[in-house]
Amino acid sequence: MPVADQQAAPTDFPLADCLLAARLFANNPDSFGGICLRGFGPVRDALVAKLVSALEPLGPVQKIPNNVDCERLLGGLDLAATLQGGRSVWRPGLLQVAENGVLLLPMAERIDENIAAHIAQAMDVGALSVLLLDDGMESDETPPAVLMERVAFHCDLSDSRDLEVVAALEFMDKDRAARLPSMTRKKRASLAATAAACGIDSVRPLLFAERCAAAHARDMGREKIVDEDLQAAVRLVLAPRATQLPHSEETPPPAQEEPSPPDRESSESDDEQAIEDIPLEDLLLQAAAASIPPHILDQIEGLVRQSGKGQGGRAGSKQQSSRRGRPKGTRPGVPGSGRRLALIDTLRTAAPWQTIRRHESGQSDPSKIHVRKSDLLVHHFEERQESLTIFAVDASGSSALSRLAEAKGAVELMLAEAYVKRSQVALVAFRKEGAEVLLPPTRSLTRARRALSALPGGGGTPLAAGLIAARQLAEAARKRGQTPTIALLTDGKGNVMQDGTASRTGAKEEMQGIAKGIAALGLSSIVIDISPRPRPEAAELAAALRGRYLPLPRAQSSAMVAAIESVGKEAMA
């Protein structure tokens, strides 16, 4: 087993696992739905090249460019050929071309939700697998959740540099035809328990994990599935999907102070030493804890408190990014100056008149099409003006705790209207040393309520950090084509600087600078002074922000909503 030897001395643990996943996928392309390779660079390029050459003999490998349209994906009338031949020529869609094969999706994190939905549907009904090349850098830049859900392996190659290991990789499985070993009930139960401990709700990962263990056993030349195969399945399939740090049922859920999972290499050797006397389930839990990728871990830290369901949430906010300029049908017009001709629709308009026009013009050549200016149609894009209200809430000790309840009320009231007005709401809270995004932009009442109920209070006032977090959200929203408004609920008395040092004067200076930066970006804002006796600090902040100042010593949710909405309307105008 040359393959196993290669495994014996992993120089780069994540890379070794990625290669293992790639090999299992290449040898069983039908079983795993596909693989997601995150992190661009020469290592991934080499691995992709290897994978493609291994997959090509098995079936078509079809690359899908990012800007593919539904027409090309699903097939349709081939206009050029139709017009030339004078009879309809159908062109199969890329999904049909790739049937029983593999779709290669570059820049998968930027795939349009609609395209992803079509691909997911094709995966559900046919034998189609996908190779997602994820170039995302930020933790919220990931391929559409519908696709991530349907591929077994999520590999992160961002930090892998070892080209030689990839070059030495060989996909070979002489027993490809051999049946996969089956799993005992007990082993299935332990996989299911591990998935539950990692907070994985969906059933698909479980099925993938079972297949992964079986494929791994065969890959190692075994006829029975052993614990090591289960561990591999946990590492490769379950750990990257974890939404919480695994814990066994006896111990309470980990608090925030949970020590970071042990270093990978060391935990690996620990496992080997103690393998006999640890029950299987604990072994798997350890494997899971040790192999949750760092970027997932970051998300867990941030998400566990608010929802415990990272995947769904991110999909929600991501899905909005395609809002900009969605095609909204066509309308008569002459192309040019940015307007694009809608060819099919133009022809459709011209089509019924062909016989008459042919007759009129005295030309009988059926391959010529008579198009008049009045037939011309241009694409009409709808840039949906969606608004986003970013609440930056001062949750420090100086702002009375009761104020928090009112801020929560305002957020909920605005959300209740959100689905009617197509607006979104986000929530940033700042207290103690820093700010955190409690609620990424959303229209979902369910998520908002959960985030709000977890909003803690007390501590210093890191206003600067809060402003920066709000600004980042606002800028991201603008990129998505939304119109952001920042609503700052504070008493204006910042006393913690960005770097965490407590200094009233330093904080004030820093805050003014940041506020002016926000104003320079042209972001609209409103400062709602929630201190019991309004002081100049909040008004000064509003002036620096070039925003509106609203002293609300008795902040009432509904009054607050009215004020924020009027600012938002000005921003949209």
Add this chain to the structure above:
Amino acid sequence: MSGFPFSAIVGQEEMKLALLVAAVDARIGGVMIFGDRGTGKSTAARALAATLPQIRAVEGCRFHCEPENRDDCPDPCTSKRVRKMAVPFVDLPLGSTEDRVVGTLDLEKALSLGEKHFEPGLLAKAHRGFLYIDEINLLEDHVVDLLLDVAASGENLVERDGLSIRHPARFVLIGSGNPEEGELRPQLLDRFGLSVEVKTPDDIDQRVEIMRRCDARERDAAKFAGKWQGEDAKILRRIDRAKKALPKVKTPAKILRDTATLCKAVGADGLRGELTLMRGARAFAALQDDDAVTLDHLKTMAPLSLRHRLRRDVLDETGSTVRIERALEELFG
């Protein structure tokens, strides 16, 4: 690979019940399934469609008309021959354009012959079957409006591209969505007859059973299908019996009164709640081989028929299901 047998689906009793009830009485008007990914929503819907017996259709008819009921077909539809076909199951993709859904001018005929012909869309395809929309909350609003309108009226009226045509489009609408990814408009929810909330089973035994069955199916799909054939046939007979018995199921006046009282107590908007609850309870009674609707039938169907119709109280965290159960408890003990 052939579909997953309906009877082999582990757990998810409420979803299965809703689908069966909708299959017995199509007038109930669709099922909305709320739930996360990977909970078997589309598997269940697909499985039910595949379980149902083949339908008879006029040969060559693009709208697969029933031979005895072809008057509203826009095509000539004159063939004397009858073909058998599986119950249509149309999976509406997220990015579907209005063209694709409603149907449009047949470009081929228009270009080559200069004639105006209608090219049927997905609505025509779904006639007499199921129309499944995954993640309905992500679908463009105007497409959703259109779908609901057609689902309610049972006919698709096309007035576009210089075409003027109407064709029958009667189908069971099944929508699925995740409330975490955006709210649905109340008007939209109200149009769905029933709604169910599915969760992944948190019981390890159930999850293991799912793994076991999926594995068995993967190893030998034909054998697996064969094993469950008997169970599926039982379900089929049950639906058939219920369909026949449905007109004879009695609805006592007291039950009607209870229905109205309950709807008033929970504050379900509009009359649709009452009507659906009554129909649902009747269909459920028929499925249970009972000849009259009882309070138990009503209680079972109440959460499914009403939970998506309650007016949302922003500041009340209590879920709709709990509110209904509480009302049931208070009213009927």
